[in-house]
Amino acid sequence: MSVRTEKVASLIKEEVGTIFQRHFGMEEYGFMTVTDVRMSADLKIAKIYVSVFGDAARKEKSLVQLEEQKSFIRSTLGHNIRLKFTPTLVFFLDESLDRAMNIENIINKIHRESDSTES
Numbered sequence: 001m002s003v004r005t006e007k008v009a010s011l012i013k014e015e016v017g018t019i020f021q022r023h024f025g026m027e028e029y030g031f032m033t034v035t036d037v038r039m040s041a042d043l044k045i046a047k048i049y050v051s052v053f054g055d056a057a058r059k060e061k062s063l064v065q066l067e068e069q070k071s072f073i074r075s076t077l078g079h080n081i082r083l084k085f086t087p088t089l090v091f092f093l094d095e096s097l098d099r100a101m102n103i104e105n106i107i108n109k110i111h112r113e114s115d116s117t118e119s
Contacts, residue, residue, distance in 0.1 A: 005039045011081055012046050013037040016089075019076050024069070030054045030062045035094040039087065046087040049094035059093055066091045 017034045024032065031053040038047045050066065052059040066073070070089055078086035 002041075005041065005043065008043055008083065009037040009039045009046070012039070012048070012077065012087070015077055015080055016048060016073065018080075019073055023072075023076070024065075028065070030058050032062060032066075035096070043083065044085055044087050045090060047090050047092060049092050051094045051096075063091060063093050 013034050013036070016037070020032050020034070033051045034048060035051045036049040038049075039045070050063070052062045054062075070091070074086055074089050077089075
């Protein structure tokens with residue numbers, strides 16, 4: 001990835017996070033965080049990875065709502081940052097935080113079980 005691609009991805013990540021905070025309420029959309037943005041080499045497509053706090057139904061609903069608001073997000077993004085082209089936005093659910101929490105829970109459970117068998 002080029003330095004320019006990384007800078008644009010970082011800028012878009014920050015700006016989309018700000019858009020979420022200003023325009024998307026937690027009650028309606030859940031607690032959403034932009035975890036990563038990956039740009040195509042020509043900067044015309046932004047793959048935006050979003051983490052949503054909640055159960056599977058909440059996550060799916062939030063992703064559907066983001067798809068419905070994609071044109072608003074893209075338009076706002078185009079007004080707030082200066083690029084030759086405002087990239088097409090593609091949203092993905094990032095479940096890496098959930099996997100990390102599950103692994104941590106398993107490790108904690110193993111430690112508790114080993115502590116209780118040693119006593």
